[in-house]
Amino acid sequence: MAARKPPLALRALSRPKLSHRCSRRPPTTLSPRSSSTQSAPKSSVDPTEVSHFSNLASSWWDPAGPSRLLHLMNPLRHTFIQRCLSTASQSASPQRLRYLDIGCGGGIFAESAARLPGTASVTAIDPTAEVLKVAEVHRRRDPRLMEPGRLTYVNTSIEELAVPRAEEAYDVVTLFEVLEHVADPAPFLSTILPHVKPGGWLVLSTIARTDVSWFVTNFMAEDVLGIVPKGTHDWRKYVNEGELRKWFAGQGWGTGGAMNVMGVVYVPGLGWREVSGSERWGNYFFGVKREA
Amino acid sequence: MPPRLRLSAQRAFISTPSTHVCLRLRRFASSSAATPEIYDVVCVGGGPAGLSLLTGLRNSPVTTGLKIALIEGQDLSKSRLPENASLDSFSNRCSSLTPASVKNLQEIGAWSHASAARIQPYHEMQVWDGLTDARISFDWDSARSMFSPRNLAQSTTIAYMVENLNITTALQNRLAELGGVDTFSSTKVESIELGQDTEELDLSSWPILTLSNGKTLAARLLVGADGANSPVRTFAGIPSRGWDYARNGVVATLKLEGPGRGGPDHKIAYQRFLPTGPIAMLPLPGNMASLVWSTTPERAAKLKSLQPEDFAAMVNAGFRLSATDLEYLHTLSSGQVEEIEWRKQHTTTNEPSLPMTVTAIQPGTVAPFPLKMRHADTYIGERIALVGDAAHTVHPLAGQGLNQGQGDAAALVHTIEEAVKTGQDMGSLLALESYNSARYATNNAMLGAVDKLHKLYAIDSGPMIGLRSLGLRTVDALGPLKAFFMKSAAGGA
Numbered sequence: 193m194a195a196r197k198p199p200l201a202l203r204a205l206s207r208p209k210l211s212h213r214c215s216r217r218p219p220t221t222l223s224p225r226s227s228s229t230q231s232a233p234k235s236s237v238d239p240t241e242v243s244h245f246s247n248l249a250s251s252w253w254d255p256a257g258p259s260r261l262l263h264l265m266n267p268l269r270h271t272f273i274q275r276c277l278s279t280a281s282q283s284a285s286p287q288r289l290r291y292l293d294i295g296c297g298g299g300i301f302a303e304s305a306a307r308l309p310g311t312a313s314v315t316a317i318d319p320t321a322e323v324l325k326v327a328e329v330h331r332r333r334d335p336r337l338m339e340p341g342r343l344t345y346v347n348t349s350i351e352e353l354a355v356p357r358a359e360e361a362y363d364v365v366t367l368f369e370v371l372e373h374v375a376d377p378a379p380f381l382s383t384i385l386p387h388v389k390p391g392g393w394l395v396l397s398t399i400a401r402t403d404v405s406w407f408v409t410n411f412m413a414e415d416v417l418g419i420v421p422k423g424t425h426d427w428r429k430y431v432n433e434g435e436l437r438k439w440f441a442g443q444g445w446g447t448g449g450a451m452n453v454m455g456v457v458y459v460p461g462l463g464w465r466e467v468s469g470s471e472r473w474g475n476y477f478f479g480v481k482r483e484a
Numbered sequence: 485m486p487p488r489l490r491l492s493a494q495r496a497f498i499s500t501p502s503t504h505v506c507l508r509l510r511r512f513a514s515s516s517a518a519t520p521e522i523y524d525v526v527c528v529g530g531g532p533a534g535l536s537l538l539t540g541l542r543n544s545p546v547t548t549g550l551k552i553a554l555i556e557g558q559d560l561s562k563s564r565l566p567e568n569a570s571l572d573s574f575s576n577r578c579s580s581l582t583p584a585s586v587k588n589l590q591e592i593g594a595w596s597h598a599s600a601a602r603i604q605p606y607h608e609m610q611v612w613d614g615l616t617d618a619r620i621s622f623d624w625d626s627a628r629s630m631f632s633p634r635n636l637a638q639s640t641t642i643a644y645m646v647e648n649l650n651i652t653t654a655l656q657n658r659l660a661e662l663g664g665v666d667t668f669s670s671t672k673v674e675s676i677e678l679g680q681d682t683e684e685l686d687l688s689s690w691p692i693l694t695l696s697n698g699k700t701l702a703a704r705l706l707v708g709a710d711g712a713n714s715p716v717r718t719f720a721g722i723p724s725r726g727w728d729y730a731r732n733g734v735v736a737t738l739k740l741e742g743p744g745r746g747g748p749d750h751k752i753a754y755q756r757f758l759p760t761g762p763i764a765m766l767p768l769p770g771n772m773a774s775l776v777w778s779t780t781p782e783r784a785a786k787l788k789s790l791q792p793e794d795f796a797a798m799v800n801a802g803f804r805l806s807a808t809d810l811e812y813l814h815t816l817s818s819g820q821v822e823e824i825e826w827r828k829q830h831t832t833t834n835e836p837s838l839p840m841t842v843t844a845i846q847p848g849t850v851a852p853f854p855l856k857m858r859h860a861d862t863y864i865g866e867r868i869a870l871v872g873d874a875a876h877t878v879h880p881l882a883g884q885g886l887n888q889g890q891g892d893a894a895a896l897v898h899t900i901e902e903a904v905k906t907g908q909d910m911g912s913l914l915a916l917e918s919y920n921s922a923r924y925a926t927n928n929a930m931l932g933a934v935d936k937l938h939k940l941y942a943i944d945s946g947p948m949i950g951l952r953s954l955g956l957r958t959v960d961a962l963g964p965l966k967a968f969f970m971k972s973a974a975g976g977a
Binding site (some may be wrong): 255263264266267270271303304305306307308309311329332333334335338 | 522549681684685686687688689690704902904905906907908909912913914917
């Protein structure tokens with residue numbers, strides 16, 4: 193085994209059963225990817241992914257468990273959202289924000305967003321019933337999160353969530369570590385757009401699809417070092433930041449510089465660090481504002 | 485016989501845990517009777533570390549929205565300086581506050597509430613070996629390297645002698661000014677139990693405190709600032725390890741023949757290493773000084789029993805006479821004044837390098853206390869953080885104990901701020917990790933260094949004496965090395 197330290201970027205989510213590492217065919221646009229798991233046309237959700245996360249439920253909130261890297265990344269998500277909200281804030285952003293967290297899992301981000309003083313409410317959705325159960329159970333450990341209306345979990349996919357009227361849409365819609373697990377990103381993102389209020393932000397995080405990210409997240413993290421459960425990542429599903437920029441510009445979003453990116457790198461012993469330029473080859477946050 | 489013994493041992497083994505469980509269950513049932521009031525931070529202990537933590541939290545705009553409680557078993561008004569306290573009289577419990585601690589107290593707005601006339605900055609330290617007279621002197625001027633000019637912007641203050649009461653008074657005043665802390669003074673913690681998992685809420689990870697006034701409090705984060713025998717640490721099941729030094733620290737407030745050899749504007753601290761431990765004299769305002777004499781429990785008891793004038797003579801002898809003379813003097817039950825006067829005539833001393841003569845002892849200030857070293861295995865647990873003496877107790881020879889507690893408090897404020905900013909549960913282990921990693925190694929290094937210093941100087945024969953003298957002389961000759969030591973002592977490195 194390589195005596196090397198775990199390298200720069202890692203993905204922390206864990207263990208689906210299928211892996212396609214051997215057939216790397218990088219798509220260059222957000223066109224539908226050829227995949228053997230397109231059986232659920234109404235949903236973006238890959239059924240094998242759903243069963244995978246059910247297995248994780250019990251250990252989701254264990255600070256030393258397989259989700260540790262996600263827990264460690266969580267504060268940076270808020271740092272990035274704050275940065276987005278403070279850029280291009282010509283329209284006075286409301287005092288208290290309404291969040292929609294898509295693919296909330298055990299609630300790591302949803303709980304933290306709901307605790308912030310500037311939050312009015314958080315709606316958090318996930319298609320996997322078991323992990324939502326974990327989220328519900330864990331929420332009961334914090335009286336603040338049990339205040340009525342502060343944090344609501346809904347067991348649904350985004351496709352099945354009712355589309356709100358524009359003024360009732362969310363100030364911040366978040367999509368953390370989800371895109372790389374979605375079979376077909378373009379229609380998936382299209383479904384999300386109407387949930388963002390005009391003047392609101394869509395904030396996501398994912399991994400760039402490069403030789404480096406394949407080497408780090410699939411080969412090193414899963415195969416060699418085993419610090420991320422094997423089969424967590426299908427490298428072909430990764431999306432590049434340039435592809436996102438182009439796609440959102442095509443929708444007329446993020447004009448006037450209201451598109452942000454932040455590359456982050458996991459450094460063993462130090463935790464996640466912002467590394468400028470790393471969005472081109474590793475984990476990154478991406479935020480885009482809907483025209484007011 | 486053996487089988488029966490084994491049987492009874494077994495029974496004892498089985499019955500102990502089961503009664504323990506029953507007890508817990510019963511306590512659970514009784515604590516559910518009253519619904520606990522939910523707090524973000526509950527701090528047990530209103531000493532310098534706990535008060536500094538709460539003042540920091542109330543002072544920060546980030547954490548100002550937290551619901552905070554302070555529980556102190558003693559009457560908090562007793563840990564305040566009396567109004568218009570005389571400058572001829574000082575408490576015997578003083579600390580040497582580092583510039584880093586002072587900076588933190590300034591930042592949280594407490595320093596300006598301290599009584600400035602009762603604080604004595606000092607600018608020089610004289611440290612020497614009682615057996616060989618090898619000496620090291622510390623001041624910022626001699627610490628600079630030969631070619632670098634003196635930095636005028638740099639303060640020449642090594643540290644500040646402050647009565648602990650002055651610090652707690654300043655913190656209490658600042659905290660009263662900030663407001664917003666539910667304070668339970670003269671209130672004991674009767675029990676700490678984990679909460680219950682009920683229909684509406686799962687408080688099974690939350691410490692529930694039952695107070696002597698009948699109130700119950702649930703703590704998102706329970707801070708143990710409750711001293712060396714910390715009940716919070718015991719509740720958390722965090723072991724604390726260390727040893728006793730078989731030494732007592734004898735403290736006293738001294739009156740000297742003058743303000744000091746450097747005059748009122750250049751005060752000097754003195755420390756002489758004797759085989760029984762160091763004797764230190766630290767300057768206070770005017771002609772006053774504070775004594776910390778580490779010695780054996782027998783000698784401490786003897787010193788305590790002496791008449792004030794004999795005790796004063798012994799302090800003077802402690803800085804001047806040989807270890808052999810001192811050993812003999814400790815066998816006398818009285819008459820040290822005359823005996824020492826006679827012996828001084830037969831001892832050559834370099835008076836300008838010694839502290840001024842002690843002329844009187846402030847009545848009622850001579851007190852011995854046992855010296856020990858303890859370090860908790862960790863400073864954090866689920867919904868638990870330890871600060872100050874609850875986390876670590878240090879031999880006081882470097883005067884670092886109170887400073888370490890101030891450093892803990894500042895670091896914990898920072899950790900809580902980060903948790904609030906990013907919506908983390910501040911009581912979760914994940915959120916508290918950064919506090920432990922910020923403080924544990926720092927404190928451990930200080931505890932280790934002070935402990936080794938003690939052991940090195942507690943040896944009175946053999947080759948170590950030569951080596952330690954060499955060490956002092958070498959350090960004294962090397963300006964940059966000295967600067968490094970001084971910065972460490974000042975809390976800056």
